[in-house]
Amino acid sequence: MISRATLIRISCPTSVSFRSFSHTSFLFLPVDSGVILGPGKGIGVLDGGAAQFKVKDSTAALLRSIAEQLTAPLTIISREAELARLPGMFIDSPDADTIHAQATAALTLVESYLLGLQLSEAQGQLALEPVSISSLLVDVAHELQAFAKQYSARLDVRIAGKYEPVMAHQAGLRAALLAMGYALLEGYSRREKLLTLAVHRTPHGIVTGLYGHFEMVTSEQWRRALQLRGRASQSFGSICKGSGAGLFIAETILMAMETRLRVGRHQNMQGLATTLQPSQQLRFV
Amino acid sequence: MANVLLIEPDRVLTRSYRKALEHAGYVVTHATNAQDALNLADVNTPSAVILELQLVAHDGIEFLHEFRSYAEWQEIPVIVLSTFTRGSLEQAxxxxxxxxxxxxxxxxxxxxxxxxxxTVGEALAA
Known part of the structure; x- marks a missing residue:
């Protein structure tokens, strides 16, 4: 049991100016990880004290990440419901749109996780099928619409040209894209948000993902976040204020389909994407 | 009226907090990140600060370090309201x-x- 939290000072040279951040940063220690992380900073190791809780494997790490992530929509629902009950507050009922959108996001997170678990168990024997990526992106964007509205974000779907179906697990790919969408929409704090679901062709296959007009995450940050999954409260300090569980779930699902989530670019945007193989059968039709 | 600076990255949650605080008679200014919070405090010194530690980019600890480095802000009460696990918060x-x-x-x-x-009322009364 760690007897006290430790704040470790790490030098992080930045430009020093009035009312901006000075050259020294503190990292906040998650009590049970033995590893600390600050957004965009290096990783240090806690010395001294036994960890209260050790994450033993990736499944437990993902579960922990999901449990932490679920506190967000549930907190929103709870506060929204409470608002209507405050004495003298002239609100007839809680905001149903908010409660519905948040509940849907939470349920989707859980469902995606369970599907990811199921697909992981079948990895290597997973039955892939031809999936219309264009139709899927439109469908996912439609489902994310209500949640995007909550965070004043806009969704765009870019499908330039025609694409043959890709070999994928339809429900899994849909769940992965949804999980990514919810995580990214909920995590951004910028005033103007446009999240783009896009697809394009490369020599390696058909790439599809979610992108933005600003730096989302670097490959290094993504790599580090995967290492810290379930061990740090903020694995994606640059883009997600919470644990980013949706992104990890997407990664799990995609790995079951023998592909991965990677940092990628689409036109002038950056984001997270995966490469899928076109259906060879339908190519000859 | 007392001015409360709410530093909360989730805009949806912010709506509930803002309504409750304004209903209680406070003027609420809101920032989703640490840098915007500093800018707002610079324009209008808050009477109290409510701070989520898990922020995007610069985290709450960095904000505190910067915020407390200025003499005029050292006496302003800060209430941490965070989703860090209860155990982590207790230890910190x-x-x-x-x-x-x-x-x-x-x-x-x-x-x-x-x-x-x-809690905000107690902070301002102290």
Missing amino acids: RQTLARDFDVMTCLYKPRTSLERLVR
Whole structure:
């Protein structure tokens, strides 16, 4: 049991100016990880004290990440419901749109996780099928619409040209894209948000993902976040204020389909994407 | 009327907090990140600060370090309202109080609007 939290000072040279951040940063220690992380900073190791809780494997790490992530929509629902009950507050009922959108996001997170678990168990024997990526992106964007509205974000779907179906697990790919969408929409704090679901062709296959007009995450940050999954409260300090569980779930699902989530670019945007193989059968039709 | 600076990255959650605080008679300014919070404090010195530690880019600890480095902001009460696990918050409470004069740490999922408003009142009365 760690007897006290430790704040470790790490030098992080930045430009020093009035009312901006000075050259020294503190990292906040998650009590049970033995590893600390600050957004965009290096990783240090806690010395001294036994960890209260050790994450033993990736499944437990993902579960922990999901449990932490679920506190967000549930907190929103709870506060929204409470608002209507405050004495003298002239609100007839809680905001149903908010409660519905948040509940849907939470349920989707859980469902995606369970599907990811199921697909992981079948990895290597997973039955892939031809999936219309264009139709899927439109469908996912439609489902994310209500949640995007909550965070004043806009969704765009870019499908330039025609694409043959890709070999994928339809429900899994849909769940992965949804999980990514919810995580990214909920995590951004910028005033103007446009999240783009896009697809394009490369020599390696058909790439599809979610992108933005600003730096989302670097490959290094993504790599580090995967290492810290379930061990740090903020694995994606640059883009997600919470644990980013949706992104990890997407990664799990995609790995079951023998592909991965990677940092990628689409036109002038950056984001997270995966490469899928076109259906060879339908190519000859 | 007292001005409360709410530093909360989630815009949806912010709506509930803002409504409750404004209903209690406070003027609420809101920032989703640490840099915007500093800018807002610079324009209009808050009477109290409610701070989520898990922020995008610069985190709450960095904000506290910067915020407390200015003499005119050293006496402003800060209430941490965070989704860090309850255990983490409990363990950080003394350190945050000692190093940054944080008045109290509240575990966000289990802190009602009523309790938050009451805590702000206690902070301003102290």
